[in-house]
Amino acid sequence: MSTLSTLMVPTSRPRLGVGVVASVVFLTAIAPLATDMYVPAFPQVARELSTSATQVQLTLTTFFVGMALGQLVGGPVSDQRGRRLPLLAALLVVAAASIVCALAPTIAVMTVARLVQGFAGGWAMVIGRAIIVDLASGARLVRVLNVIAAVGGIAPIAGPLIGGLILQLSGWRVSFWLVAALGLAMTLAVAVTVPESLPRDSRHPGGLRTFLTAGRGVLANREYVGYLLVAGAAMGALFAYVATSAFVLQTMNGLSPIAYSVDFAVNAAGMTMAALVAARLAGRVSTRKVILAGQLAALSAGAALLIGALWFDTPLSLAIGCFFVLMTAQGLIIPNGGALASTAVPDHPGTGSAVQGFVQWVAAGTIAPIAGLGGAATAVPMALLITIGATASLLGLLIASRNKRLPAR
Known part of the structure; x- marks a missing residue:
C-alpha cells in the first residue's frame, strides 16, 4: 500500500x-x-x-x-x-x-x-x-x-x-x-x-483529418516509435509463449494439465513480481536500464530455446526454465516501454495510447497462430519468434535512445 x-x-x-x-x-x-x-x-x-x-x-x-x-x-x-x-x-x-x-x-x-x-x-x-x-x-x-x-x-x-x-x-x-x-x-x-481527467480546453477537435494528423504526429516522433517497438515486439514474444507452451510442456514433454497450470501460474507470478520491482525502481534507476535488463534476459531465453529446439528436442527442464525467464522479463519490458512511449507524446495521450494498444494486440493476434505452425512436433517456430521478438525489442530501445531531444530516463 x-x-x-x-x-x-x-x-x-x-x-x-x-x-x-x-x-x-x-x-x-x-x-x-x-x-x-x-x-x-x-x-x-x-x-x-x-x-x-x-x-x-x-x-x-x-x-x-x-x-x-x-x-x-x-x-x-x-x-x-x-x-x-x-x-x-x-x-x-x-x-x-x-x-x-x-x-x-x-x-x-x-x-x-x-x-x-x-x-x-x-x-x-x-x-x-x-x-x-x-x-x-x-x-x-x-x-x-x-x-x-x-x-x-x-x-x-x-x-x-x-x-x-x-x-x-x-x-x-x-x-x-x-x-x-x-x-x-x-x-x-x-x-x-473515476473523474473526468481531460478538461475541455485540453481536448482536440474531432474528425478523421484530425485523427490522421495526430497519428502522423506521434509516429513521426522517433522516441515514441522506438518505445512502441520495444513493447510491441515484447508482446509478440509473450504471445508466442502463450500460444504454444501447452503443446511444448504437455504434448512434447508429458506434463500433466494440473502441472502445466501450476507452471503457467508461476510464470505469470514472475511477470507480476518483476513489474512490482520495476515500480519500486522508478525514479531511482534509469527506466531504460530496467528495460535493457529485461530484453537481455528475454533474448537469452529465446536463444536457449532455439538451440534446445533445433538440436535437443526441447527438454522439459530447459523449457520450464526459459519460459520463467521469458515471462519475468516481460514484466520489466512491456509496462516500462509503454510508459516511456506515452511520456514521449504528451500532447496526444489518447492517440498515443491508441496506436500503442493497436500495435500490441495486432502483434498478439498475428504471432500466436504463426508460433503454432509447428504443432506438437517441434518448438522451432515458437523459439524463433521469441528470439526475433527480443531482438526487435532491443532495436526499438536503440532507436529511442538515439533521440537527442530528451535526457535518458
Missing part, C-alpha cells in the same frame, strides 16, 4: 488516487478474463453449436481484432470527447455483447458478438491508460503503470482456473454471464471513482 499511497497528489486537477488506479486495474482484466475463462471450453462450444474447432478458434481471433480496432478508435475519440462518458459507454457495450455471447444460438452470432466485445473492451482499456497519462508523468507515471501491470497480472492466473471450475460445475455460457456481470461492476466502479 505504500506504493499506492504515493499516487495521491495535492493539485487542483483531479487526483490520481487509489480508487482511480484500482478501477484501471479492473479494466485491464477485460482481455484475460474474456479469453482465458473461455479457451478451456472450446471443445464444449464446438459440440453444442455443431461447428468445427477452426470456427471456434476464429471467435478468439475476432476478439483480438476487435481489441486492436477498439484501441485505435477509442483513444482519439476520448481526446475529442473526454474520458469519462466514452469509457462508461464502452463498458456497457462490453456487458451487452457478453450477454449476446451467453445466449448465442450459432457460431456466427458468437463470432460477431466476440468482435463487438473485443472492440468495446479495447476502447475501455485505451481510455483507462489515457486517464493515467492525464494524471501522472515522469517517474510517477512509470511507477503507476508498473503497479497496474503487476496487480493486473493476477487475471491471467485466475482466468483459466475460473474457467475450469465453471466447466466442472456448469456450462461454457456461464463464463460469459460472469464477464457481463464484471462489465456492469466495472461501469459502477468507474461511475463512482
Whole structure:
C-alpha cells in the first residue's frame, strides 16, 4: 500500500488516487478474463453449436481484432470527447455483447458478438491508460503503470482456473454471464471513482483529418516509435509463449494439465513480481536500464530455446526454465516501454495510447497462430519468434535512445 499511497497528489486537477488506479486495474482484466475463462471450453462450444474447432478458434481471433480496432478508435475519440462518458459507454457495450455471447444460438452470432466485445473492451482499456497519462508523468507515471501491470497480472492466473471450475460445475455460457456481470461492476466502479481527467480546453477537435494528423504526429516522433517497438515486439514474444507452451510442456514433454497450470501460474507470478520491482525502481534507476535488463534476459531465453529446439528436442527442464525467464522479463519490458512511449507524446495521450494498444494486440493476434505452425512436433517456430521478438525489442530501445531531444530516463 505504500506504493499506492504515493499516487495521491495535492493539485487542483483531479487526483490520481487509489480508487482511480484500482478501477484501471479492473479494466485491464477485460482481455484475460474474456479469453482465458473461455479457451478451456472450446471443445464444449464446438459440440453444442455443431461447428468445427477452426470456427471456434476464429471467435478468439475476432476478439483480438476487435481489441486492436477498439484501441485505435477509442483513444482519439476520448481526446475529442473526454474520458469519462466514452469509457462508461464502452463498458456497457462490453456487458451487452457478453450477454449476446451467453445466449448465442450459432457460431456466427458468437463470432460477431466476440468482435463487438473485443472492440468495446479495447476502447475501455485505451481510455483507462489515457486517464493515467492525464494524471501522472515522469517517474510517477512509470511507477503507476508498473503497479497496474503487476496487480493486473493476477487475471491471467485466475482466468483459466475460473474457467475450469465453471466447466466442472456448469456450462461454457456461464463464463460469459460472469464477464457481463464484471462489465456492469466495472461501469459502477468507474461511475463512482473515476473523474473526468481531460478538461475541455485540453481536448482536440474531432474528425478523421484530425485523427490522421495526430497519428502522423506521434509516429513521426522517433522516441515514441522506438518505445512502441520495444513493447510491441515484447508482446509478440509473450504471445508466442502463450500460444504454444501447452503443446511444448504437455504434448512434447508429458506434463500433466494440473502441472502445466501450476507452471503457467508461476510464470505469470514472475511477470507480476518483476513489474512490482520495476515500480519500486522508478525514479531511482534509469527506466531504460530496467528495460535493457529485461530484453537481455528475454533474448537469452529465446536463444536457449532455439538451440534446445533445433538440436535437443526441447527438454522439459530447459523449457520450464526459459519460459520463467521469458515471462519475468516481460514484466520489466512491456509496462516500462509503454510508459516511456506515452511520456514521449504528451500532447496526444489518447492517440498515443491508441496506436500503442493497436500495435500490441495486432502483434498478439498475428504471432500466436504463426508460433503454432509447428504443432506438437517441434518448438522451432515458437523459439524463433521469441528470439526475433527480443531482438526487435532491443532495436526499438536503440532507436529511442538515439533521440537527442530528451535526457535518458
